[in-house]
Amino acid sequence: MKGFLKKDLALLYNTGKVYLAVIAMGIVLGLVNKEMRSFSSSFIMIMLAFAGASTLSYDDFENGMPFLISLPVSKKTYIKEKYLICFLSGAVGLVIAAVLGSVIFKMPLIHGEEPMLFVFPVYFAIAEIMTAVMIPTRIKFGPEKSRIVGMGFVVAIFLASFCIGYLFKLFSVDIDALIRDAQENIPKLALVLGVMVFCMVIMLISYTFSVKALEKKEF
Amino acid sequence: MLAELDQVKKQYKDFTLDCSMKIQEDCVTGLIGANGAGKSTTFKMLLGLVRPDSGEIRIFGKNRKDLSENDRREIGTVLSDSFFSGYLTVAQLMSFMGDFYPGFQKKEFEKQCGRFQLPVDKKIKEFSTGMKAKLKILFAISVNARFLILDEPTAGLDVMSRETILDLLREYMEVPGRGVLISSHISSDLEQFCDEIYMIDRGKIVMQEETDRILGNYGVLKLDDRSFASLDKKYLLRIRKEAFGYSCLTDQRQFYQENYPDLTVERGTVDQVLTMMTKGEAL
Numbered sequence: 001m002k003g004f005l006k007k008d009l010a011l012l013y014n015t016g017k018v019y020l021a022v023i024a025m026g027i028v029l030g031l032v033n034k035e036m037r038s039f040s041s042s043f044i045m046i047m048l049a050f051a052g053a054s055t056l057s058y059d060d061f062e063n064g065m066p067f068l069i070s071l072p073v074s075k076k077t078y079i080k081e082k083y084l085i086c087f088l089s090g091a092v093g094l095v096i097a098a099v100l101g102s103v104i105f106k107m108p109l110i111h112g113e114e115p116m117l118f119v120f121p122v123y124f125a126i127a128e129i130m131t132a133v134m135i136p137t138r139i140k141f142g143p144e145k146s147r148i149v150g151m152g153f154v155v156a157i158f159l160a161s162f163c164i165g166y167l168f169k170l171f172s173v174d175i176d177a178l179i180r181d182a183q184e185n186i187p188k189l190a191l192v193l194g195v196m197v198f199c200m201v202i203m204l205i206s207y208t209f210s211v212k213a214l215e216k217k218e219f
Numbered sequence: 220m221l222a223e224l225d226q227v228k229k230q231y232k233d234f235t236l237d238c239s240m241k242i243q244e245d246c247v248t249g250l251i252g253a254n255g256a257g258k259s260t261t262f263k264m265l266l267g268l269v270r271p272d273s274g275e276i277r278i279f280g281k282n283r284k285d286l287s288e289n290d291r292r293e294i295g296t297v298l299s300d301s302f303f304s305g306y307l308t309v310a311q312l313m314s315f316m317g318d319f320y321p322g323f324q325k326k327e328f329e330k331q332c333g334r335f336q337l338p339v340d341k342k343i344k345e346f347s348t349g350m351k352a353k354l355k356i357l358f359a360i361s362v363n364a365r366f367l368i369l370d371e372p373t374a375g376l377d378v379m380s381r382e383t384i385l386d387l388l389r390e391y392m393e394v395p396g397r398g399v400l401i402s403s404h405i406s407s408d409l410e411q412f413c414d415e416i417y418m419i420d421r422g423k424i425v426m427q428e429e430t431d432r433i434l435g436n437y438g439v440l441k442l443d444d445r446s447f448a449s450l451d452k453k454y455l456l457r458i459r460k461e462a463f464g465y466s467c468l469t470d471q472r473q474f475y476q477e478n479y480p481d482l483t484v485e486r487g488t489v490d491q492v493l494t495m496m497t498k499g500e501a502l
Binding site: 002003006007010011014015058059061062063064065066067068069070071072073074218219 | 267294304316320
């Protein structure tokens, strides 16, 4: 795994300048509009988590995958390393967001609106969940088809959200009241822990799918 | 024996691979065939990139599926159309190759990069085709493996570079117990370098022969219809109708040279033998 990790860190080092622009964009967004501070922090975390997943594209570049799979490392190790690099790049995003949040945006840590200690772990979990969907899709469908499948996921999420919203309306369920109730009655820490556990479950399912997909794949 | 493919079959929509091969230690084995004949598929089977439908693949005496990571470190690979990402530099490759192959000879590799004028700080995607080819071979040789599997390693190289690379491979073979399986379209490379040659056509091995025998004993007879009619055909392997009469492949060139002194008998080359074995008819 060390070899693959060093390889991907080298790739990110060579191609990472674009992420400096992402961070700069996040800073400007948060400074220009105070209400966008939380969004810009989540944006940085998600984009940097995607940076880890982008190493899959670089591996695929000019048909590189057959050679990588022929190296004396198991396919499982290749997959493990991808999840690790996504976790590490997302964690770097979390640290950068935390520094920006406390030093530049002056966001509250525990009390107040959108406290960092509760909100940032949730954003980190969302970023990791998104990469957990991206990795097995990319492994199974390859670079071209995975874009179409990805768009399909987005459409499916929109449709599902629309349907759920419609059903709530049909049965006269007030979603806003439900969310307000949850925020008031469920401790923030429990909510955060719940999201983290959900994230870990998704990562485990995703990892299993990815390993199965790569073991089955022929080059 | 280093590797063996025993009645290995793979069915695709419009192509079937069905081959048996043995790659011996202290031997350079060549695989030659037309585009789409099945060379790369055969190599991919050995590397575990493609699974056979039936048959057995053995490497270092073990079933391919049972190879450990240590066993796989004894295999150095060149694939014609695949390598590390072009966004990496040679210097970066050198920094982590040792993690994949503990036997990676970094200093020697660096020396060879200097010899072949490969810039270590330039991204691989900026290399020319020839530079990429040299880089792939240098890496394969530098991992200090027992068995090299080289798919079209000299494609894109000029004559002088090919000679230098073949010299490197000859040096590599000086260590006992090693072996090379190499495929190439450049038959002169195979003639110079290989101890034995397998010819593959439409997924099937059509011939296996020692290179010295091909060059020493094989020949192509060129004759008109009348001469063909009176010819002793017992040593003819393939015949092919031509405008002038017939071309005939034989593995007993000397017999025809001695008994038919007026006959045009050309020394067999790998290219000619391959053409006759694939396009000619058996008698």
